[in-house]
Amino acid sequence: MVHPLESLVVRHTRRLPVPSGPLGDGAAAARQFDVALMSVGFKLSADLLRHLAALSEETVLDIAGRTLDTVRAMTGDHVRHNTYFIDFPDKVPDTHEFWQRCVAQALADDTTREATLGQLRAGAVDLLTLPSYGTYQHTYADLLAAHDELIASAGDRVTVLRLGGAPQEEVGALYLALATSTTPLGDEDLLDLGVLARHCVDGPQPGTIAVRENRAVINRARIEAGAELLLDTVTDVLRLACALSDGDVTLTTPTRLRSPSRRVRRALLAGLDAVVASSRAKLADVAAHREAFKRLGERLHAHEYRARWPHAADVFAVARGESRVSGIDGRVEELLAAGDVTGAARLLTAAPGKLFRSLDRLLRVCATQDERDAVAEAAERVAPQVAGRVLLSVREHLHNRGGQHADGRSRVFVNRRGQAWVTEDTRAAVPAAERDRLARALDAELSRRLPQPGHLLIDPAALDVALPLSGRATTAGLGVLPRGSLSPVSGELLRFFVYWKQAHHTTDYDLSALLLDAEYQTVAWLSYTALAELEGTHSGDITAAPDGASEFIDLRLGAARGTYIVPQVNIFAGEGFEETEESFFGFMTRDGDQGGRPFDPRTVRAKSDLRGPGRVALPLAFIRDADGGWHAKWLHLYLRGNPSANRVEANRVSVATLLRGIVERRPLTVRHLTDLLADRATATTLWDGTTPPSEPVTYIGLERPDGLHPDSRVFTPENLRDMIPA
Incomplete structure (x- = not known):
């Protein structure tokens, strides 16, 4: 029997759950499966190959078909990648020569001649009105026929699929691994957790769930199955209500809450009542999401159940301002306003996470050494009670508040959705002695918690x-690393690509590359307005994607001028990254003589989904080191951009400023x-x-x-x- 979550296990673990089926002589089919996998950059481990060889041929072929579909999607090989210029990367014309050719073809066409002549008389021609511009001029089959097979190279990527355990065991283990993650999951992982939670609701459950978003997703599965909810704050109930409305469980963006069924309303109200009954102080959390709680109260018809669940009614009374609860944040602000930093630090020891998140501010406002000592001592005292992710986040923060970065020329902000912006850093320096003292204390506490590695x-x-302190600092895909990570890039040719398929409206994405020198000044760029430069070539502009579209840029690293190569995806028109049916970016590396079709999964080093806000995507940058080698620096960033007509020429200053801020920041690795x-x-x-x-x-x-x-x-x-x- 085929397990419905087999592909999910393969994606997350690179293991194939132990295939079951009739025994037989599947050796030949297993070898064919292995060869087919190698054509997309994967292969079977020796143990998995032996296991498959002992199964029937029919079983192996069935497994092969399912698994190949999964790994092709992982590399981006599940779609057809055509190019405008059929011989790309060869025979790409000069930009202006190409435009002139498109105009000549329009003049030769009876249906477009007069309109084109009118534009020429006016002094400007809209490229989008030219019939040969922006649409494929050949079929995918024509493209394949124009290119020889890829010459295999020892440097091609090979990802090994290993033999897993029984399907249900693999699914259960993956569920527990995601559920107990100590760091927030990315959007796709959170969706996968929801699928797993529904499947595993009657099986073993995690002992602790450190991340609140995970708890919300699991509680949704539990409430749908009629199981007991896992709640210990009023915000847990609000997150669950957002999950039930298919909204944002991080509470970053407002969710349009739905009116739940009577059974669900009662479960949510009972949960709120139990939380507040255990500690009235938990009502202080309501203020942070006052408006959302008001809307929740309306959807739950809370007034109808006041007598039955009076503590739940108190939640909505606080949200409406009818009842007041003094929280720790307000008292801390009062103490700081009065100049009592020591008192504020003492009070914050009751909320260790808040204390650690406030350390920078507290140390900057200290007037005396005694106050600085009091703040540091308070942090040292409660460090064992602080989550490891918070300790590492503060350690990284301190890592960037001293040494050559103490002047803080710029300050980069990145929100949970990857939107980024840069401002001047006007903060005073954190005193060096306290910064070093706290860094030592944090390292000692982290070391105490780490396992004995043998x-x-x-x-x-x-x-x-970079340490994955948040799953939102990365994206789903293959070979993708957390924001700030560096990975070596080898090969003579660097080729990156974008694919998108519009859902409802004509959509035009433009792949571009900005080249910067060591001072972040523009050297050149490659885009639809600059098809060929010394460094490489662009595959041609595609302006609509009803059936999917791809664009490529090919760069010769040895010829590249400058220090930084910054690929970007600009939305010229149409749907945003989160609105398309599918959109992703990736890069390949090749030896100079490998040839092959423009897209070959064996040479794909990374494939990253594009599902963020904004109109300009910056997946990563390539950096030349002092020895002439290259590294990829993962960014996972989105710029707001313009509603339409975003171009590399127009955003090069903002991209350079942002890149400088990211490069100069040192992540904890x-x-x-x-x-x-x-x-x-x-x-x-x-x-x-x-x-x-x-x-x-x-x-x-x-x-x-x-x-x-x-x-x-x-x-x-x-x-x-x-x-x-x-």
């Missing part, structure tokens, strides 16, 4: 990966945790790609290597969040 085996390529782990390890080894040790190890890397002891603990980008201590 033999620590580290892939050096993973050391510059895997290296920081491995340094702490190394102090507790029995041995620490940098993996050189050869045979790993025969004993169990704690392995940290970008891919799980073959030959690890089965009892090893493995951390790769797919489960890197598990390294964040609780």
